[in-house]
Amino acid sequence: MRTIPPLSDCPRAAWLPLRGVLTDIDDTLTAEGGIAPAALEALHRLHDAGIPVIAITGRPAGWSAPFAIDWPLRGIVAENGGVLLHRENGALVTEFAQDDATRLENFARLQACATAIVAAVPGAQLARDSAGRLTDIAVDHSEFTTLDDDAIAAVCDLMRAHGLVATVSSIHVNGWIGEHSKWTAARWAVKRLTGLDFDPRAWVYVGDSTNDQLMFERVPLSVGVANIARFLPMLDHPPAYVTASERGDGFAEVARALLAATG
Structure with a gap:
């Protein structure tokens, strides 16, 4: 290391x-x-x-x-x-x-991606703070649920396949649409x-x-x-x-x- x-x-x-x-x-x-x-x-x-x-x-x-x-x-x-x-x-x-119209359009795409992830990746669950999210989605990997490295990679791959930016924090996999x-x-x-x-x-x-x-x-x-x-x-x-x-x-x-x- x-x-x-x-x-x-x-x-x-x-x-x-x-x-x-x-x-x-x-x-x-x-x-x-x-x-x-x-x-x-x-x-x-x-x-x-x-x-x-x-x-x-x-x-x-x-x-x-x-x-x-x-x-x-x-x-x-x-x-x-x-x-x-x-x-x-x-x-x-x-x-x-982002402006209101862009956020509204992106929100529908984000929710579709979230549904696909939960259906496709065994053990994947949306973060418990998801109700407060306005411009992104988050999948829990270490806060209340544990996902191994392969599952985290699968979540990232699905996010990117849906056109999202994907990053991994210490607790969540976050995905959003846009250049921010x-x-x-x-x-x-x-x-x-x-x-x-x-x-x-x-x-x-x-x-x-x-x-x-x-x-x-x-x-x-x-x-x-x-x-x-x-x-x-x-x-x-x-x-x-x-x-x-x-x-x-x-x-x-x-x-x-x-x-x-x-x-």
């Missing part, structure tokens, strides 16, 4: 140009669906220091909405770039990457929520699985929390550094390093 430098090896100079933090949610901030206390404390410390944090997740808009209100985040992009949730004057604002991704989500959210054009050299990205590798590839200072070890054999583009701790404790390491370097 490839060796990734520990986060402790990251030089202080690498942190100095940063303007903010981009992060995955599941198994990066959370464990078993709940945010780790160390991660929540880290989010508050970053917020108090004036450092914006934007989460980008495969979770649905319905699941993400309360966290967009309660957590000290600038916003959440849900459904792998399909939906942006943020606060304005204390109220939750929901924006979409975590990368387009970063560009969209940074511009919309900070007023700045997205410069990947000015942000650190934190993630934990294969659906983060586009960000690992394109954001120079990228960090995997320690539980990424499970997915390293599947990554063509691993993160630049890895934390010593898993999940939310690993995210807290990133926050401490950034705050220590920038004062």
Whole structure:
């Protein structure tokens, strides 16, 4: 297995140009669906220091909405770039990457694909958060149901056969129609929520699985929390550094390093 430098090896100079933090949610901030206390404390410390944090997740808009209100985040992009949730004057604002007509047409195709997957792949079940999904579908592989690698590959193949983009997170196989991704989500959210054009050299990205590798590839200072070890054999583009701790404790390491370097 490839060796990734520990986060402790990251030089202080690498942190100095940063303007903010981009992060995955599941198994990066959370464990078993709940945010780790160390991660929540880290989010508050970053917020108090004036450092914006934007989460980008495969979770649905319905699941993400309360966290967009309660957590000290600038916003959440849900459904792998399909939906942006943020606060304005204390109220939750929901924006979409696609227009209404496109979403309606795609929704029918997504549901047809979901039905085909459940019928064709033994053991495949839609994610329990599917009711909150507006622009994608998700098949559970590790949250409440276990699918082996062959079954996960079969789900991905069926999604692609139906014209969907397919990615694998730490818990779900996500599929959607369109060109949006975590990368387009970063560009969209940074511009919309900070007023700045997205410069990947000015942000650190934190993630934990294969659906983060586009960000690992394109954001120079990228960090995997320690539980990424499970997915390293599947990554063509691993993160630049890895934390010593898993999940939310690993995210807290990133926050401490950034705050220590920038004062």
